Structure formats: structure tokens, C-alpha cells
Amino acid sequence: MAPSEFHSQSAIELINVSRRFLSPQGKSFATLNDFNLSVANGEFIALVGPTGCGKSTTLNLITGLGKPSSGEVRVMGKRVEGIDPQIGFVFQADALFPWRNVLDNVIAGPLFRGEPRKDAVLRGRDWINRVGLAAFEGHYPHQLSGGMRKRVALAQTFINRPKILLMDEPFSALDVQTRVQMHEELLSLWSDAKASVVFVTHDLEEAIGLADKVYVLTSRPATIKSVYEINIPRPRVISEIRYDKKFIDLSRLIWRDLKEIVQSGNSVAQGG
Amino acid sequence: MVAISINDGAITYALGTSDAEIEAAARNAARTRHMKVVVWRLVVLAILMGSWELSARNTWIDPFFYSYPTEIILRLWEFIWEGSDGVSLWVHLYYTLTAALIGFLLGALAGIVCGIALGRNRMLSDIFSIYIKVLNAIPRVVLAPIFILILGFGLASKVAVAFVMVFFIVFANAFQGVREADRAMIANAQILGASSWQLTRSVIIPSAMSWIIASLHLSFSFAIVGAIVGEFIGSNKGIGHVIQLARGLHDVPLMFAAIIVVLVVVLAAEYAMTLIEHRLVKWRPASSSDAQA
Numbered sequence: 386m387a388p389s390e391f392h393s394q395s396a397i398e399l400i401n402v403s404r405r406f407l408s409p410q411g412k413s414f415a416t417l418n419d420f421n422l423s424v425a426n427g428e429f430i431a432l433v434g435p436t437g438c439g440k441s442t443t444l445n446l447i448t449g450l451g452k453p454s455s456g457e458v459r460v461m462g463k464r465v466e467g468i469d470p471q472i473g474f475v476f477q478a479d480a481l482f483p484w485r486n487v488l489d490n491v492i493a494g495p496l497f498r499g500e501p502r503k504d505a506v507l508r509g510r511d512w513i514n515r516v517g518l519a520a521f522e523g524h525y526p527h528q529l530s531g532g533m534r535k536r537v538a539l540a541q542t543f544i545n546r547p548k549i550l551l552m553d554e555p556f557s558a559l560d561v562q563t564r565v566q567m568h569e570e571l572l573s574l575w576s577d578a579k580a581s582v583v584f585v586t587h588d589l590e591e592a593i594g595l596a597d598k599v600y601v602l603t604s605r606p607a608t609i610k611s612v613y614e615i616n617i618p619r620p621r622v623i624s625e626i627r628y629d630k631k632f633i634d635l636s637r638l639i640w641r642d643l644k645e646i647v648q649s650g651n652s653v654a655q656g657g
Numbered sequence: 658m659v660a661i662s663i664n665d666g667a668i669t670y671a672l673g674t675s676d677a678e679i680e681a682a683a684r685n686a687a688r689t690r691h692m693k694v695v696v697w698r699l700v701v702l703a704i705l706m707g708s709w710e711l712s713a714r715n716t717w718i719d720p721f722f723y724s725y726p727t728e729i730i731l732r733l734w735e736f737i738w739e740g741s742d743g744v745s746l747w748v749h750l751y752y753t754l755t756a757a758l759i760g761f762l763l764g765a766l767a768g769i770v771c772g773i774a775l776g777r778n779r780m781l782s783d784i785f786s787i788y789i790k791v792l793n794a795i796p797r798v799v800l801a802p803i804f805i806l807i808l809g810f811g812l813a814s815k816v817a818v819a820f821v822m823v824f825f826i827v828f829a830n831a832f833q834g835v836r837e838a839d840r841a842m843i844a845n846a847q848i849l850g851a852s853s854w855q856l857t858r859s860v861i862i863p864s865a866m867s868w869i870i871a872s873l874h875l876s877f878s879f880a881i882v883g884a885i886v887g888e889f890i891g892s893n894k895g896i897g898h899v900i901q902l903a904r905g906l907h908d909v910p911l912m913f914a915a916i917i918v919v920l921v922v923v924l925a926a927e928y929a930m931t932l933i934e935h936r937l938v939k940w941r942p943a944s945s946s947d948a949q950a
């Protein structure tokens with residue numbers, strides 16, 4: 386069977402992936418062990434799980450910045466070798482270039498990829514408009530608020546037209562109001578871009594509000610404990626969604642699940 | 658309106674004071690303060706020079722060794738217009754500065770290139786770090802006689818001393834700057850599509866830039882020190898040579914005059930570096946732009 390045909394539905398696939406690291410004492414330990422995950426084209430999934438379970442590691446493997454110790458990572462049906470240009474990544478930490486102003490930050494990707502500056506600037510302005518920063522084109526990152534910097538990061542990522550969007554706790558440093566605003570913006574950008582999204586977060590409400598599916602991971606080495614389909618219709622209004630009956634039920638359910646993992650994780654820690 | 662109370666340097670204004678009034682008052686306060694500082698600096702200078710002059714005139718200190726400020730000024734004047742030994746000051750200065758500048762440029766360039774190369778390459782840095790550490794442990798000035806021996810009494814040996822003075826400082830800073838480059842920023846650039854060279858050029862170098870600039874700032878005066886030390890040991894031109902010559906002739910005022918010349922040159926160079934620094938790192942947050950009203 387031709388793999389590309391077989392996996393044509395999946396944007397991202399992790400097949401029996403293991404990732405091992407060395408402890409400072411030189412002992413090898415697994416962060417991921419026989420991990421399987423599949424994200425359909427255009428699907429928005431959220432990963433939640435206890436801290437240190439391997440969420441960032443998983444994203445790292447998908448980008449190609451990290452390599453699996455065994456198993457296979459596929460993006461758009463192709464085995465990942467190096468960094469795939471179809472991938473966009475929004476970081477938790479500020480990853481903007483502080484010596485470039487907003488416009489130059491946004492057009493960094495196109496310029497790296499060899500687009501003529503004139504075209505890049507045109508598209509850059511368009512994206513800056515879309516994230517509502519038209520008046521701040523010439524500002525440097527240190528002159529912007531945290532929320533504005535995240536908008537720049539979104540524009541910087543979306544301008545590359547990623548087919549796959551990876552986000553590692555992108556909004557965790559923002560206050561609640563700004564975060565809800567960013568959620569709405571992200572959803573509208575996403576519905577235009579038709580990208581597949583893997584969104585890592587510790588915030589359950591964020592996960593349920595944004596995603597089609599929420600994956601709950603166990604402690605290290607991470608395995609998928611359960612998957613929840615979030616059948617709340619789109620377009621969603623994030624600021625209202627917390628009052629939705631389905632939302633409340635799902636929250637309760639997933640909370641219970643996570644609590645179990647954390648408790649069993651603690652008892653394992655105590656036992657050994 | 659007027660200020661009604663002062664605490665912690667922040668002034669509380671009466672109700673209804675307009676922004677324009679606050680700004681004007683702040684400007685005035687800043688100007689007055691600045692004037693005060695300048696006046697006091699001049700007073701300190703006058704006291705120091707006055708007591709030097711007085712002590713020498715009354716032979717509380719031996720004028721043969723310490724000279725008099727007035728005589729030093731006269732000698733400086735003479736040095737500027739007539740030079741020493743029939744050679745103009747400008748010829749000496751030109752010679753010293755040429756050596757310092759060439760040494761500085763070469764040293765800085767080599768330091769930056771090596772620092773970045775080793776900072777970017779784990780293997781290279783593991784191999785060479787030990788040698789750099791060893792070389793760095795040698796006080797640079799002890800190399801001067803060796804350079805004179807190898808390269809002769811001409812410009813090359815002074816350039817070499819200035820070079821080693823500059824190289825290690827710039828190298829260490831460039832290396833550290835590369836190592837401190839933010840991991841998330843590097844990953845971001847790679848995912849945005851930067852090639853290895855683009856990564857070096859548009860992420861690694863700019864983030865190491867503030868380290869490099871700081872080291873350039875420091876090392877330019879070191880380059881001048883290097884050139885002068887080289888001239889002390891063997892030269893027939895240059896400010897270092899003038900000082901050496903004046904020592905032989907017990908011409909103390911000339912020694913001081915030459916020191917003043919060096920001092921002015923180093924200060925001017927520092928000032929120029931500060932200007933360049935401000936141009937290069939304009940993206941950095943101003944250290945304190947809070948409106949202090």
C-alpha cells in the first residue's frame with residue numbers, strides 16, 4: 386500500500402514514537418514511549434496533561450527540530466526530515482526579534498524564504514492590519530504590550546501560510562481578557578487559513594473553547610489517556626462559551642480525568 | 658503653578674497644574690541641576706590644580722618630579738604647536754593612532770569572527786577553548802618585547818601589541834554573546850525558514866551585538882594602551898616614544914603634556930564609540946525614559 390494514499394486524511398501522524406533523553410547522571414529515560422497521535426486535515430486539537438509529561442517534546446518532534454529515538458513522525462503524509470516549511474509555531478516565550486520593528490518581524494519568514502522584500506512588505510502590512518496593529522508598524526517589541534506582541538507573533542506565523550500550526554501555551558502569559566480576545570482572533574485566523582492545529586495548554590477552558598478534540602495525556606512517559614470530542618458548534622463565541630451547558634459538562638468530565646492522573650502520578654512518586 | 662512639596666525627587670504639584678507647566682518646570686529643574694553639576698566639577702578641578710600648583714611653588718612636593726600645572730599647560734601648548742625634538746605632535750599622534758586603529762580593527766574583526774565561529778560550533782569550541790584560556794592567561798604587555806624582536810621597531814610590532822590587547826576581549830564577548838542567544842528565538846527563526854547562514858546573520862549576530870559593542874567600547878582604549886606600550890619598548894616615533902624620551906631628559910612637564918594628549922584621545926574615542934553604539938542598538942529600550950516630573 387502506498388503510504389501517501391493510506392494517510393491522505395492525516396495532516397500529522399506520530400506512529401509508535403519514542404523520545405528518550407539523558408538525565409544529568411547519564412541515565413536514559415523515556416519522555417515518549419510508543420506514542421501514537423493522528424491529526425486530520427483542518428482539525429484543531431488540544432493537548433492537556435501534567436507538567437513535564439512530554440507535550441513540548443511532541444511538538445518539537447513534529448517541527449523536525451527534534452528527532453524521535455524510534456518510530457515515525459509524518460507531516461502531510463511525508464516522513465519528517467528537517468524543518469518542514471508548511472509548519473508554523475507560536476511559542477510560549479517571547480520569540481520576536483527585539484532588534485526588528487513590527488513590520489520587519491512579521492516579514493521575517495517570507496524574507497528568509499526568499500520572497501522579494503517589496504512583496505513581503507505588502508503582505509506584511511496586510512497581516513499587521515488583520516491583527517489590528519496598523520498604527521504600530523514601526524514600533525519595536527519592547528514598545529508593545531504582551532498582547533500586542535502575541536498578535537505580532539501570530540501575524541509572523543500566519544504570513545507563512547502554514548498548513549500546520551503548532552502552539553505551545555501561546556497565551557499563558559496574558560491576562561484573562563486579553564487571552565479571550567486572542568482566542569477569538571486565533572479562531573477567525575484559523576477558519577480562514579484552514580490549517581491543522583495542535584494547541585498545548587494547561588488551561589482546560591482554553592482547550593475546550595478552541596479545539597475540536599481534547600487529548601488528555603498521562604504523566605511521563607506520555608500516553609493518550611482519553612480523547613474528548615468537543616461538539617460545540619462553530620463559530621464559537623469564546624467570551625460566552627463558558628456558560629454553555631456542553632462546555633460545563635465537558636469541563637467537569639476532563640477535570641476529573643486530569644485529577645486522576647495527577648493523583649496517581651503523586652502516588653507513584655511517593656511509592657518510588 | 659509652583660511645586661508645593663518634594664519627596665524622593667518627585668515633585669507634587671498643586672491641583673490644576675497643566676501638563677505644559679509640569680514639563681516646563683521639569684525642564685527648568687533639569688537645566689538648573691545640570692548647571693550646578695558643571696559648576697561644581699569646575700570647582701573641584703580648580704581646587705585640585707590650585708593645590709598642586711601651590712604645593713609645588715612652596716616645594717611641599719618636589720617640583721622636579723611633579724612639575725607645575727601652569728608649566729605643564731605651557732609645555733602642552735608648545736608641544737601642540739612645535740612638537741618635541743623638531744617632530745610635530747601630530748606626527749607622533751598620527752603614528753600612535755595608526756597603530757592603535759589598525760590593531761583595533763584587525764583585533765576586533767578577528768575577535769568577532771572567531772567568537773562567532775566558536776560560539777556556533779560546539780566541536781570547535783571544545784577543541785580550542787583550552788588554548789584560548791591558556792593564551793588569555795598571559796598578560797598581554799609581556800608579549801610586546803617579543804613582537805618588537807620579531808617584527809622590528811616599525812609599525813607592525815605596535816599593531817601586534819594593540820591587536821592582542823583587543824582580540825581577547827572582543828573574542829570572549831562575541832563568544833559569550835552567541836552562547837546567550839535566546840533558544841526560543843533561534844527555534845522561531847528556524848521554523849520561519851531561516852537557513853544556517855541567515856540564522857547567524859539575522860539572529861545570532863544581532864543578539865550578540867550588544868555584547869560585542871560593549872567590548873569594542875572597552876577595547877579601543879586598550880588598543881591605544883597597546884600601541885603606547887609597544888612604543889615604550891622600542892620606537893622612534895609616537896606618543897609612547899615621546900614619554901620615554903621625556904623621561905630620559907627629565908622633562909617632567911612634557912611627560913604630563915603627553916599624558917594629557919593620550920587622555921584626550923581616549924576620551925574622544927570613547928565618545929565616538931558611544932555615538933556608534935547608540936546608532937547600532939536603537940531597538941533597545943531606553944534605560945530610563947520615565948517622565949520624571
Ligand SMILES: Nc1ncnc2c1ncn2[C@@H]1O[C@H](COP(=O)(O)OP(=O)(O)OP(=O)(O)O)[C@@H](O)[C@H]1O
Pocket residue numbers: 406407408416435436437438439440441442443605
Ligand atoms: N533537551 C532535553 N534534555 C533532557 N531532558 C529533556 C529535554 N527536553 C525535555 N526533557 C525532559 O522531558 C520531559 C518532558 O518535557 P516537556 O518539555 O516535553 O514537558 P511538557 O509536557 O511540555 O511540560 P510543561 O507542561 O511543563 O511545559 C521533562 O521531564 C524534561 O525533563
Ligand SMILES: [Mg+2]
Pocket residue numbers: 440441442553
Ligand atoms: Mg512545555
